Amino acid sequence: MSGLASITTDTIAAIATGAGKAGIGVVRVSGPLAVDIAHAITGETLAVRHAHYLPFQKEDQQTLDVGIALLFKAPHSYTGEDVLELQGHGGSVVLDMLLSRVLECGARMARPGEFTERAFINDKIDLAQAEAVSDLIDSSSVSAAQAAVRSMSGEFSKSIVAVQSELTALRAWLEAALDFSEEEIDFLADPQLAKRAELIVEQFELLLDRASQGQRLREGLTIVIAGMTNAGKSSLLNALSGEDSAIVTDIEGTTRDVLHEQITLDGVPMHIVDTAGLRDTQDAVEQEGINRARRAIDAADHVLVLVDAERLSLPSLDIADGLPATLVVSKIDLARNEADADGNLPDEQVQQLLHDAQSAAKQFSDLSAERVISVSVKTGQGMDSLKQHLLSLVGHDAQVEGAFIARRRHLDALSKAKHASLAALDRLRTSDMPELAAEELRQAQLALDSVTGRFDSEDLLGEIFGSFCIGK
Ligand SMILES: Nc1nc2c(ncn2[C@@H]2O[C@H](COP(=O)(O)OP(=O)(O)OP(=O)(O)O)[C@@H](O)[C@H]2O)c(=O)[nH]1
Numbered sequence: 389m390s391g392l393a394s395i396t397t398d399t400i401a402a403i404a405t406g407a408g409k410a411g412i413g414v415v416r417v418s419g420p421l422a423v424d425i426a427h428a429i430t431g432e433t434l435a436v437r438h439a440h441y442l443p444f445q446k447e448d449q450q451t452l453d454v455g456i457a458l459l460f461k462a463p464h465s466y467t468g469e470d471v472l473e474l475q476g477h478g479g480s481v482v483l484d485m486l487l488s489r490v491l492e493c494g495a496r497m498a499r500p501g502e503f504t505e506r507a508f509i510n511d512k513i514d515l516a517q518a519e520a521v522s523d524l525i526d527s528s529s530v531s532a533a534q535a536a537v538r539s540m541s542g543e544f545s546k547s548i549v550a551v552q553s554e555l556t557a558l559r560a561w562l563e564a565a566l567d568f569s570e571e572e573i574d575f576l577a578d579p580q581l582a583k584r585a586e587l588i589v590e591q592f593e594l595l596l597d598r599a600s601q602g603q604r605l606r607e608g609l610t611i612v613i614a615g616m617t618n619a620g621k622s623s624l625l626n627a628l629s630g631e632d633s634a635i636v637t638d639i640e641g642t643t644r645d646v647l648h649e650q651i652t653l654d655g656v657p658m659h660i661v662d663t664a665g666l667r668d669t670q671d672a673v674e675q676e677g678i679n680r681a682r683r684a685i686d687a688a689d690h691v692l693v694l695v696d697a698e699r700l701s702l703p704s705l706d707i708a709d710g711l712p713a714t715l716v717v718s719k720i721d722l723a724r725n726e727a728d729a730d731g732n733l734p735d736e737q738v739q740q741l742l743h744d745a746q747s748a749a750k751q752f753s754d755l756s757a758e759r760v761i762s763v764s765v766k767t768g769q770g771m772d773s774l775k776q777h778l779l780s781l782v783g784h785d786a787q788v789e790g791a792f793i794a795r796r797r798h799l800d801a802l803s804k805a806k807h808a809s810l811a812a813l814d815r816l817r818t819s820d821m822p823e824l825a826a827e828e829l830r831q832a833q834l835a836l837d838s839v840t841g842r843f844d845s846e847d848l849l850g851e852i853f854g855s856f857c858i859g860k
Pocket residue numbers: 615616617618619620621622623624635636637638639640641642643644663664665666718719720721722763764765766767
């Protein structure tokens with residue numbers, strides 16, 4: 389990262405702990421002046437990696453606070469530079485005074501994320517790990533925090549490096565084979581090559597699964613509520629968000645705009661979207677609402693198709709094939725006479741509904757009665773099951789292999805790399821200009837490099853580290 393190395397010549401400082409009163413507050417200093425600053429403030433020559441309990445002094449040697457000073461020498465520190473941590477009392481005035489004292493000694497205020505940026509520049513961590521530090525601090529659920537720790541400690545990066553080395557090896561082989569292309573033996577026709585490319589593609593698929601799950605935990609899903617007019621869509625949005633944001637009436641076609649609500653379930657963010665009821669209409673305004681509803685459905689991560697328990701009829705859905713959807717029977721309280729105590733509808737009605745759902749959309753082709761969720765916003769019945777279901781879509785409780793916290797840019801890079809490898813695989817399999825496979829693999833490598841930050845532009849780095857909190 390030679391272009392950035394120059395900024396590490398100065399010494400930076402910041403309050404590293406959160407605002408407000410606390411038992412302890414930390415001022416962190418990093419850079420070549422850290423040792424001198426330690427000496428100026430403590431009056432002592434500090435032993436490295438030792439907790440020294442002593443007074444922190446002003447310039448006139450008056451005591452400013454009493455606390456613990458810790459010194460780390462480069463490269464064995466968070467940033468890879470000399471680092472001083474002054475642990476004082478956690479009041480904002482006393483910490484401000486301590487920080488001012490440090491600045492007086494020649495440090496400057498750190499920008500947000502600058503400590504982690506230096507750790508990256510000094511090769512202590514790669515870019516994906518640096519981003520995970522910020523995601524760990526920001527994580528709003530235990531699952532997201534666990535996924536962030538996994539990425540921060542380098543599991544995600546290691547998996548990427550593993551595919552990288554496979555890619556490099558295969559590329560080297562291909563390029564060597566091209567040099568021999570005049571020879572008798574056609575190295576490029578070796579079926580082992582395609583086999584190896586296949587394994588690479590498989591690894592990308594695995595990586596994408598784990599990273600997508602992490603990205604869902606971090607950013608949440610966009611869940612669109614769709615259905616016929618009056619199915620109870622707006623009521624469900626209000627019930628999930630706990631706000632009265634959408635207008636609810638018994639008039640069909642009440643909602644005409646697309647309404648968004650941001651909610652958190654067990655700390656997991658979700659974007660819930662209410663839409664206009666899907667029906668044939670002559671009303672131009674309502675028709676525009678329906679067009680918008682269809683666009684919202686197309687942009688969704690998941691669709692909740694709401695069916696009123698009284699009518700049990702589905703709209704014409706038109707959902708793209710790959711888009712996952714859940715069938716939700718609403719107003720189950722109104723079906724009480726027919727439903728059992730748990731709100732389960734009579735068998736023949738369920739069978740009819742399943743049949744209709746299966747013909748309305750491919751996503752319901754293997755739908756079974758157990759996977760239909762019944763709710764009533766009036767009695768609250770089924771609402772917990774629905775929330776659990778939404779959480780399971782995010783992979784909140786999944787004890788699977790373990791998600792890696794990831795961002796949209798990581799997913800984009802991984803899928804670019806996967807597609808380039810697939811293209812290489814195709815060439816090797818069909819012997820369609822196999823010499824171009826090496827170039828496809830090079831593209832895959834470039835895409836992967838952008839995840840770990842090997843060749844990234846300063847603009848991207850500025851954007852990533854600028855979103856950190858100060859002191860990290
Ligand atoms: N009994 C009962 N009534 C409900 C329930 N959910 C919604 N309703 C009623 O059903 C009617 C329609 O509700 P909305 O939430 O406006 O339905 P919608 O699907 O948004 O309707 P449009 O915006 O017109 O497409 C209102 O009178 C609601 O009070 C429920 O769980 N039980």
